[in-house]
Amino acid sequence: MISYILSQTQLPDVSVKNTIELLNEACTVPFISRYRKERTGNLDEVQIGEIVKYKEQFEALEKRKISILKALEEQEVLTDELKKKIEATQDLTTLEDLYLPFKKSRKTKAETARKNGLEPLAKIIMSQNASDVESIAYKYIKGVVTSVEDALEGARHIISEWVNERTDVRNNIRRQLERFAMISTKVVKSKKDSEEAQKFRDYFEWEESLGRIPSHRLLAILRAEKEGFIRSKISIDDEKALAKIEDRILRSNNACSKEIKLAIQDAYKRLLLPSLSNEALQNAKEKADAAAIYVFAKNLKQLLLGSPLGEKRVLAIDPGFRTGCKVVCLDAQGNLKHNETIYPHPPKNDAIGAMKKISSLSEAYQIEAIAIGNGTASRETEALIRKIGFKNDIQVFVVSEAGASIYSASKIAREEFPNYDVTVRGSVSIGRRLQDPLAELVKIDAKSIGVGQYQHDVDQSKLKNELDTVVESCVNAVGVNINTASVPLLSYVSGIGPKLAENIFNYRTEHGVFTSRNAIKKVPRLGDKAFEQGAAFLRIKDAKNPLDDSAVHPESYAIVEKMAKDLGKPITELIGNSALLQKIDLKQYCTDSVGLPTLQDIIKELEKPGLDIREQAKVFTFNQNIKTINDLQEGQLLPGIVNNITNFGAFVDVGIKESGLIHVSNLSDSFVSDVNEHVHLHQQVIVKVLEVDVARKRIQLKLHK
Known part of the structure; x- marks a missing residue:
């Protein structure tokens, strides 16, 4: 296996060998890349992912060899020479060619x-x-x-x-x-x-x-x-x-x-x-x-790591004309506090009543931000909200609805909100996406989010595996608050999975919040291995031990305690104190199992414990004069948001129903080999309108530098 993987990659022999050992010990890719750097030679997630891929290929090849050798033995046609050829084969095509003359086929x-x-x-x-x-x-x-x-x-x-x-x-x-x-x-x-x-x-x-x-x-x-x-x-x-x-x-x-x-x-x-x-x-x-x-995977990663607003009280609106706008009020943790429907648009046109209602709800629930879905009637609803004179400074965001309808009709949504219909659930999802896109989007089948091309035409098994890997990577890169996380979010934490996620949720419901990482061990069926793999990715806010709200692994707590003792300070004084942390001579804390890469990670984490790697959400405003495709004219410069990326270009939402396309040839004056090098998902951009085909509802754009 090792020689096969080495022939497919340029990775060091010892790194491959040790990574395979860790994988065979049921370690996850996020855990290995973050907490076993000394053993892997500091391989990152992508390199470890390559080893996983070729390990699986090799195992599939070996399995097929065993099956073919067995079939040939049963036919009594297996010679020593043929056996040697089969065993030496390094690819599936050659293997199947060797087997071809002996295949029991239909009548020929x-x-x-x-x-x-x-x-x-x-x-x-x-x-x-x-x-x-x-x-x-x-x-x-x-x-x-x-x-x-x-x-x-x-x-x-x-x-x-x-x-x-x-x-x-x-x-x-x-x-x-x-x-x-x-x-x-x-x-x-x-x-x-x-x-x-x-x-x-x-x-x-x-x-x-x-x-x-x-x-x-x-x-x-x-x-x-x-x-x-x-x-x-x-x-x-x-x-x-x-x-x-x-x-x-x-x-x-x-x-x-x-x-x-x-x-x-x-x-x-x-x-x-x-x-x-x-x-x-x-x-x-x-x-x-x-x-x-x-x-698709690259787009999904950008979407999942989209800017969160954080723990703010949000009023979310799922806009609509005839059926009205569904309004929900959420607390800072995303819990539903109130819901109702307003009818500001045709045919009822109760704009004044709707504005009064939004204003009073904002005061009653001390709303800090408003999230408006970007579907039908979004622009009209946004214009209405911006007319309201709020007493407090309330930020207004337009949020992507992609996949919200999938969530609202899902088993997860029914379990979360058994007494509410799909419209209320959809509105809640819009609000929560603003608070924390990652926590909300993990509840939706990734391929339903709609940020790729031909996702229903590709190999569904490979797509699922790749997207699951992306979700797992993002969840563990950000970390999870164990006391507020949903079951779907917990299930992507390293070493946890769906069953343990349910056990954690049920234990939390029955016994109240976790006060320390050690308390996680009390969850039924959560053994030492699961704790080793997952503990450092699970955060506990306001814990007695401040390291419980950091990415420092519990197995390294003793090292931090020794550092603090040697400095004559409590651990709390180390946290966020760059000047003090820089005085530490890391070499004196190196052991056979802990080297400089791990120690450097510990210092980095102590400087900014639990730091969210994502940017803060920013307010964005479309051109208020552009309401339909008929308002577009060639040569216009417009603000927009990148809402999909494909191999042939990027699609941009300019605030109307139809998204415009920046073809690869219009992303740059020089050759573009990768669209992602020029734009990323949800990026706020300025675009120039090149061509508008109203009949085919197609808009050609150019990225304006």
Whole structure:
């Protein structure tokens, strides 16, 4: 395993070895990267993630080898040479090629020919020595083989199978597909004029190199084909491919070579090209999936680490016209205190009554900030709120509603608010997102948040694994207040998981808040391992020991106590005291298991214990004159918020229903290889309107520096 991982990465031998040991000890990636730096050689989460990925690949490969060896033993065809080849194989494709001749497949033409006794004839032809093939074939006429042509055709089917099973031939065609394959599409004529097909009209007649097609375009083509609007085809130069196979197999120019040529053509057309072009398309799809998942994961990380307002009392509004605006009041911890509906917009138009109601609720619940969902009627509601003369300074924020409806109808929301309908739950979610985006968004299936491209078309298992990894990384990077965290948030803490998260929540409900990290050990089924993995990521506010509200691991408390004792100060005087902390000679605290990386982390944490790595939320205002797409004009400069990032550009909310696109070519005057290097999710930007297509509801923008 170690040599396999080393061949795939550039990481040091000892780092890989020790990381695998830690993973086998049921340690999590966040724990290893943060608290086992000495053992890993200071590897970060990404590098440890690579080791995890290749460890899983190796284990899958080994599992498949065992399965194949068992099948070959049962067939009694496993030779020592074949066994050595299988055991030495380092990739799945080569492994499957070795197994191909022995696969028990459905009834084939070659198998039928063998049953008809034609394999000896096929061997004679393949020897390429016979000059009168027809006379030899005549001897094989019997039973269902009624003519010389029947015999030769059957022999050719067997030869076709041999050609198809040759690893060198398969690899040669693979290389050609890799370098020269083209993907082309044609519209299904009966669907061409349908309204649903129009979004795919760019691909009604399309051709492009399979090796160079961008991720989003391949996924769009595959979706269009899946929905029945187009048909796609993978092709290479057939004559060139056939010539290369013939060069490998033909050694003579006689009657045998004529039959072999026909068999090669049959093998190529019927067996090799369909199978290997599907494989090439699958490989291209995997690359496209990986690119799309990478974009989604990066966007999700930015979204989860979005700026929190913090523990402030919030009034949240889910805007609407006919059904009214749902209003909720939340305390600083996000608990629901009040809810009702106002009707400031058409058809009721009770703007004055709505303003009075918001004003009185703000006073009654000492509201510090207002969160307005960015869906239907958002702009109109924001304009109304800004007209209110509040007695106190109340900040007004427009908050993304993406996924709020998913949450409001979920099991989690029903359990949190069994006595309220989906509209109230949705409004609560909007308010809580302002207080702490991470704590709220972990309750929603990540792919429903809508910050990616073609998330429903990629490999769902790989997408889920990657997004779960991102959520886990973000939750543990920020840390979790164990006394206020929801079950979904707790479940992502290192070493905890859904079941222990429920146990923590139930214990807290029954016994009250945790007053120390040691008290966490009292939770049923939370053993030493779970405590080791999770304790440092769980924060306890106002604890007797100030280290319980920091990222210092309990296993290192003794080190901090010794530092304080050596300085002749209590621990409380060390915290936040940079001048005092800088006096500490870290080398004298190094041991066999604790080195400078861990000690430096401890000092950094003591300087700013429990520091939130996220920026503070900032108020943002759209151009109040832009209310619909019809108000946009070419050349306008507008404030906007980046609300999605894809491989082909960034989408920007300029305060109307339709988001505008900054294509990669309009992000910078120089070449853009990664959109994320120029903008990030929820970034406040100024954009220039380049083009407005009202009919197609498309807006082209340019990033204004």
